[in-house]
Structure formats: structure tokens, C-alpha cells
Amino acid sequence: MKKGFVFGFVGALVKVIFPYKLVFKGEVPREGSLVACANHLSYIDFFFVHDAIGRHVSFMAKKELTRFKIFDYFMKKNNIIPVNRNANDITAIKRSLKVLKSGNVLGIFPEGTRKYKNKTDEFHNGAAMVAIRTASPVVPIRIISKNDRVRVFRRSTVIIGEPIDLGGIKDYDEASRIIKEKIYSLEI
Numbered sequence: 571m572k573k574g575f576v577f578g579f580v581g582a583l584v585k586v587i588f589p590y591k592l593v594f595k596g597e598v599p600r601e602g603s604l605v606a607c608a609n610h611l612s613y614i615d616f617f618f619v620h621d622a623i624g625r626h627v628s629f630m631a632k633k634e635l636t637r638f639k640i641f642d643y644f645m646k647k648n649n650i651i652p653v654n655r656n657a658n659d660i661t662a663i664k665r666s667l668k669v670l671k672s673g674n675v676l677g678i679f680p681e682g683t684r685k686y687k688n689k690t691d692e693f694h695n696g697a698a699m700v701a702i703r704t705a706s707p708v709v710p711i712r713i714i715s716k717n718d719r720v721r722v723f724r725r726s727t728v729i730i731g732e733p734i735d736l737g738g739i740k741d742y743d744e745a746s747r748i749i750k751e752k753i754y755s756l757e758i
Contacts, residue, residue, distance in 0.1 A: 651665045
């Protein structure tokens with residue numbers, strides 16, 4: 571799947587307004603399924619993750635965004651999967667499994683919402699579950715910004731770690747703990 575207008579033109583604009591540096595501590599697979607998991611600091615994090623992966627990424631995003639016609643249109647055009655965060659959303663799970671079974675990239679922010687000051691108390695198991703069920707590697711990504719806030723014209727750093735193979739792990743809590751540790755152990 572190629573980059574669309576939003577991730578092409580708008581992504582280039584984002585780089586100017588919200589500058590960032592990519593730091594690769596691991597190699598991102600150029601083909602095959604993978605789950606891109608990142609901490610979540612701002613509304614534009616998905617541009618950072620998309621650029622880091624270098625392939626089209628189908629993100630999971632809160633369903634509430636579909637209330638706004640412009641976001642609903644954007645989400646449909648870019649294969650973004652709306653998720654009901656207040657329930658086990660079977661439709662979203664099936665769509666995410668389909669993305670991975672088709673050999674594509676799924677982007678997830680396992681914290682479920684933006685977090686500041688490295689507050690990582692809550693870390694959902696969805697990323698671990700879909701990675702285990704599809705035998706997809708997980709690419710940990712950490713977004714670092716001064717005071718954990720992405721700001722206009724202030725450089726952020728996006729660190730991409732070694733892909734994680736969750737093969738042999740059946741416990742979603744354990745797999746989520748591993749993903750969380752890998753993300754937050756990434757340093758400049």
C-alpha cells in the first residue's frame with residue numbers, strides 16, 4: 571500500500587512544524603506483517619510512527635474521532651481502524667487481524683490514550699494479542715520530547731528498537747509487559 575496524500579504532503583508539513591529526528595536502534599522489516607507499538611504523547615504521533623516504519627501503517631484510533639466528518643473521511647481513506655475503547659471491540663480486532671494476515675503493518679498505541687510524564691500505569695493487551703495470534707513481530711518505538719510534550723518548532727526524537735519476537739509466549743499480560751519494557755528502555 572503506498573503513502574496517500576495525507577501521509578505524503580501533510581506528513582512533510584508536519585516535519586517542518588513539528589521537527590523530529592529518527593534514531594534507529596534496530597532494523598524495521600521492509601515486508602511482511604508487523605505491529606508498530608509506540609508510547610503516545612500527541613495527536614501527531616501517528617505521523618512519527620508512519621515515517622519511522624517507512625511503509626503504510628493501518629492505525630487503530632478511538633472511535634470518537636469518527637463523529638467529525640473530516641476525521642471519519644481521513645480514517646476511511648487511510649485504513650485507520652476505529653476502536654470502541656469502552657468495550658471489547660470484536661470488529662476492530664477482526665479488522666486488525668486482517669491487516670496483519672495480509673502482510674501489512676498495524677500501528678497501535680498500547681496506552682490507549684496520550685500519556686504525559688511517562689505515566690505508563692495502563693497498557694492494554696491488544697497489541698500483544700494480535701501480534702501473538704498472527705505471529706507478527708512487534709517494533710517498539712519511543713517518542714521523546716521535552717517535558718513529554720510535542721511542541722511546535724521543538725525537536726522531538728523518535729527511537730525505533732529491534733523487532734520483538736513474541737513466539738512461544740501465550741500470556742498476553744506477559745507479552746504486553748515485554749513490549750512496554752522494550753519501548754521505555756529505548757534511550758537516545
